[in-house]
Amino acid sequence: MKTYIVGNWKMNFTVGESSIYLHKLLKKITPKKGLVVAIAPSTIALQPLSLQIDRKKIRLAAQNCCGKDYGAYTGETAVSQLRGLIDFCIIGHSERRFVFNESDKMIREKVAACVRNGITPILCIGETESERAFGETADVLKDQISTGLADVSREDLDKVIIAYEPVWAISSVKGAKVAVPDDISSSIDIIRKHLKDTYGKSTDETPVLYGGSVNPSNCGAYLTIPGVNGLLIGGSSLIADQFNDIIEIAKRVTA
Numbered sequence: 001m002k003t004y005i006v007g008n009w010k011m012n013f014t015v016g017e018s019s020i021y022l023h024k025l026l027k028k029i030t031p032k033k034g035l036v037v038a039i040a041p042s043t044i045a046l047q048p049l050s051l052q053i054d055r056k057k058i059r060l061a062a063q064n065c066c067g068k069d070y071g072a073y074t075g076e077t078a079v080s081q082l083r084g085l086i087d088f089c090i091i092g093h094s095e096r097r098f099v100f101n102e103s104d105k106m107i108r109e110k111v112a113a114c115v116r117n118g119i120t121p122i123l124c125i126g127e128t129e130s131e132r133a134f135g136e137t138a139d140v141l142k143d144q145i146s147t148g149l150a151d152v153s154r155e156d157l158d159k160v161i162i163a164y165e166p167v168w169a170i171s172s173v174k175g176a177k178v179a180v181p182d183d184i185s186s187s188i189d190i191i192r193k194h195l196k197d198t199y200g201k202s203t204d205e206t207p208v209l210y211g212g213s214v215n216p217s218n219c220g221a222y223l224t225i226p227g228v229n230g231l232l233i234g235g236s237s238l239i240a241d242q243f244n245d246i247i248e249i250a251k252r253v254t255a
C-alpha cells in the first residue's frame with residue numbers, strides 16, 4: 001500500500017504565490033517509491049502549475065469539482081475539464097459540507113464523476129464535536145461512506161481514497177482540539193470494518209488518510225496508526241519547509 005501526503009491549500013495563495021511555492025518545494029523534494037505527494041491549490045492555479053510540476057515528485061489535486069460533466073452550471077468546474085491537470089480531487093470536505101451546504105447527493109455525484117473521469121476522489125468524512133459527544137461517530141462515518149460511495153462499484157473501490165477528518169480537529173474550526181492516535185484508531189477501525197462489511201473482504205486496498213491539525217511534530221505518530229495510509233494537511237501545508245518536513249518524516253516512518 002502506498003502512503004499519500006496531500007496538502008490542502010484551501011483558499012490561499014495567488015497564482016504567482018502558488019508557483020513560487022511549487023518552485024521551492026520541487027527543489028527540496030526527493031521522490032521515494034511508494035510515497036505519493038500531492039498539493040491541492042485553488043482551481044485557478046491548477047493549469048499553470050500543471051505546466052511547472054514534475055509528476056515524479058508531486059501530483060496535483062483539485063479541492064472540489066462539479067458532479068456533472070458539462071452543461072448549464074454557472075460557476076462550476078467539471079472534473080472532465082480538469083482531466084489531464086489533476087490526479088486527485090478532494091470531495092466532501094467538511095468546509096464544503098457545512099459552509100456551502102453540500103448535500104450527500106452532491107457528494108455522491110462528485111465522487112462518481114471523478115471515478116468516471118479517471119480522477120481519484122479523496123472522499124472526506126468525519127464527525128462534528130457534538131456528534132462525537134452524543135456517541136454518534138460510528139453512525140456518521142458509516143453513513144457518509146455509504147452515501148458518498150453509493151454510485152461506486154466494488155471493482156472501482158480501489159480508485160477511491162477516504163480521508164478521515166474529525167471536524168472538531170480541523171485547525172480552522174473554532175476551539176479545535178488535536179486528536180490523539182487513540183481517537184483516530186477507533187474511527188479507522190470503524191471505517192475499515194464498514195468497507196469490509198459493505199464491499200467484501202479485500203477493501204484493505206482502499207487508502208484511508210487522516211486529516212486534522214497535522215504538523216511536523218505529530219505526523220509521525222499519525223502515520224504509524226494501523227490502517228492509516230497517509231495524511232491530508234491544511235495549515236501546515238501552506239509553508240513549503242514545513243510540508244517538506246512532513247514528507248521527510250513520512251519517508252522515515254513508512255520505510
Ligand code: PGA
Binds near residue numbers: 170171172213232236
Ligand atoms: P488542518 O486542515 O490541517 O489545517 O487542520 C485539514 C483539512 O481541513 O483538510
